[in-house]
Amino acid sequence: MSLRERGYAGRITLLGAEGRAPYDRPPLSKKVLTEGIVPALKADFGALDVEFRPETEAVSLDVSSRVVMTVNGTKTNHEKYPFDGLVIATGATPVALPGPGRQRFLRTYDDALALRGLLRPGLRLAVAGAGWIGAELATAAAAAGAEVTVVEAGPTPLAAVFGNQIGSLFAPWYAEAGVSLRTDVRVASVEAGGLALVGGGWLPADEVVTAVGVRPAVGWLAGSGLLLDNGVAVDEGLRASLPGVAEPPGIFAVGDCASFPSGLFGTRMRVEHWDTAVHAPGVVAANILGGSEVYDPVPYFWSEQFGRMVQYVGRHGPDDRLLWRGDPAEPRWTACWLADGGRLTALLTVGRPRDMAQARKLIAARAAPDPARLADPGIPVKNALA
Ligand SMILES: Cc1cc2nc3c(=O)[nH]c(=O)nc-3n(C[C@H](O)[C@H](O)[C@H](O)COP(=O)(O)OP(=O)(O)OC[C@H]3O[C@@H](n4cnc5c(N)ncnc54)[C@H](O)[C@@H]3O)c2cc1C
Incomplete structure (x- = not known):
């Protein structure tokens, strides 16, 4: 969809191991279970002129001949898909x-x-x-x-x-x-x-x-030569690489299966969040079309559990200082993390979405709020700067 939005008119083939067209996963553990709702289909492939191949599992990648090998659902039919550009978005598999x-x-x-x-x-x-x-x-x-x-x-x-x-x-x-x-x-x-x-x-x-976690679904790339490190190790433009090969191979990876270098947090990270799966593909599409966009988000995740909305934004490290914003004994609470030097790195909140949205902007701006003001729930997070 992002490629078409940016004017790409060439052929697009979408290979998917599942028998269904893509859908949103967050409702699966929420309203699909409680109300049986059908998650929204992500795209109209006919209108987008995208050739969608369900039950088509990629089983190997030959980078030098630029071919993906697949097998169908019944494992009876193998096919070869030659490509000029490849986006790996195989997600993650439960442990x-x-x-x-x-x-x-x-x-x-x-x-x-x-x-x-x-x-x-x-x-x-x-x-x-x-x-x-x-x-x-x-x-x-x-x-x-x-x-x-x-x-x-x-x-x-x-x-x-x-x-x-x-x-x-x-x-x-x-x-x-x-x-x-x-x-x-x-x-x-x-x-x-x-x-x-x-x-x-x-x-x-x-x-x-x-429900003990997931692993990036990159087993099929073993032997491809692509650099793998907690998923496909991509650069800041989400390009995969072949160790020892200077010329980028025109292969990208995105979503749960990719680890990218975060300029904001100074570390390589792999983010298993819906927000990343939705926004990173725009960067991939721009770069396939010759752009040089960088993906450097403030990660965001939410969970709806036991009647509460839990939201986490940013990424805190083991040495970051925990700061309570208000009383955690209250039904709605917020926890913040500050790095050495006072920079806000992450915020977790139960039932205070405004804290999350405002913190996201401060984290993106690498801001160092005044801890006393940040700790005061009567002061909006955006006004917590010294
Ligand atoms: C039950 C559930 C609830 C969630 N709730 C939330 C939430 O509340 N908030 C939030 O932020 N995030 C949530 N997430 C996480 C979010 O849904 C994921 O981060 C997102 O789906 C990742 O998208 P993706 O496209 O990278 O991977 P996926 O959505 O996993 O899609 C990858 C697709 O690739 C296919 N595939 C895998 N291997 C191959 C292969 N070799 N060949 C062809 N196809 C292949 C898979 O079958 C799958 O269809 C939830 C996830 C789950 C499972």
Whole structure:
């Protein structure tokens, strides 16, 4: 779509492993589960003159002959797709747990439909992982009357991302919703009828959903020679590279499968957020058409869980200072992170979207707000500068 918007008139072929046209994933763990809504189709390929090939999985890339090899859904038909330019947008794949039992995931529309069909009062549902997807699924499943147990390896939900202090604020939401949260519990294996836990425990379950994170879906690029580092390692213009080859190969990567150098945060990052999947393709399209645009966003993510809107903007490092904006004991709260030198690097908020929107601008401007003013929820974030 971005290419056509910028006037590209050449041929575009879109290869997709799924049997469906592209759709938005955020509703899958929200209204698709609770209300069965169909996520919006992202584009009208006929009107855009895009040749869309569903159930066509890229299995290898030959950079020197500029060909993508594919296999169809039934693995019976292999095809070759020659290209002048290639955009890799293969997203991410959920991590599976060991064990022979059936584990479900929540990544695709079909996954969400299957889960929606299962949710019923009394269903004993075990969810492995109290991350974003686990929390949203638990919200929907509990609302449907299921008996939900979430097992989490860390000491609190999202401890690895935000630390224990913030993570402990998420924990009571589970109990309020009637969800049993068991922290510091590791799954040893998924078995028929439940989860075997490290240390010998057993959690009986009718269904198990594994929500312990995703990995960039770049296995098919092994052997291509493309530089891979936590996904396809692209430059600031989202161009992939071949180590030792000076001339850029005309191959780009974007979305969950790509790691890019962030000028703003001074680190390479891979962002598994909808906002990146929506905005980065414009940069790719501009650069395919000869531009030199740079992708350097303030990452943004939201989650709707247990009746709350949680929003995180920016990226904080392990040494950044946590600053509370107001009282975290209130139902709506905001946490900020300041780097050495006082620059605002990230903000997490529950129920205060204005804080998020204003912080995003300060983070983009590399601003160093006055900590006392930032800590005062009576002062708008945008007015917190010294
Ligand atoms: C349930 C769920 C809820 C989410 N909620 C939120 C939210 O609330 N807020 C937020 O910011 N983000 C959310 N996200 C994250 C967001 O949806 C992703 O960041 C976004 O979908 C990434 O887009 P993408 O195009 O990079 O990858 P994907 O959306 O994963 O698309 C990649 C596509 O490539 C296909 N593919 C993979 N390998 C191949 C291959 N070899 N050949 C051909 N095709 C292939 C896949 O089948 C898939 O269709 C959520 C994600 C999920 C799963």
